[in-house]
Amino acid sequence: MHLTPPTLAAVLVSALALLTHLTPQVQAHSWADCIDWRFKNPSKKAWGSSDGECKGYARRFPQDSEFGALDHANPSRHYQQDNKDPDNALPCSDHKHGKDKGANETRGDPVEAAYGGKFGPMTHTRVGDTLCVRWPAKNHAEKNEDNTQVLINLAQREGEDPTQKQLTNSLVAKLPYKACDKNDNTDRRPCGGCFKVP
Secondary structure: OEEOOOOOOOOEEOOOEOOOOOOOOOEEEOOOOEOOEEEOOOOOOOOOOOOEEEOOEOOOOEOOOOOOOHHHOOOOOEEEOOOOOHHHOOOOOOOOOOOEOOOOOOOOOOHHHHOOOOEOOOOEEOOOOEEEEEEEOOOOOOOOOOOOEEEEEEEOOOOOOOOHHHHHOOEEEEEEOOOEOOOOOOOOOEEEEEEEOO
8 A cells, every 4th residue: 555645654554464362373364355445336335346446456466356266366365474473473474484374465676566467556545535445254244253353554664564563553443344245145245344544
């Protein structure tokens, strides 16, 4: 994500660090496809492909993927940190470290290298804007499931990815995971939430 002036600090959105418990080991599925979802009808907030358009994707998100279909992507977007030093572990996969290595979700050099081409375009925003994030339910929005939170973090480290501890300490929003559209596909039901950029 790129903040435009007046903010000079580069920030990183950790779109879906789904943490149900604060444990020494962190697992996250980064299923969020869109970080800047725009509703066709702002008075009717819905998350289906016909209900809006994505103007900015998650970092290194394969843009041509069918919504909610990254379960079997190779490499997987599932990442699990090593338990050795969780505070200093990378919060996003670098495809090299971790118990489950996951796909490369690191910052590009330059930042723009992680967007465009086979990846979706980068989000551009300003302080005070509202960003809406979209993700698939992945069978976790059912009545028997806990309503976990989607944690939105903006890391204030310029030029490099933050550690897990730095990212965890930069929480700006909690969005309810089960904020989903109604349909019969419990796996790919579109969900989402909005927050104001601080």
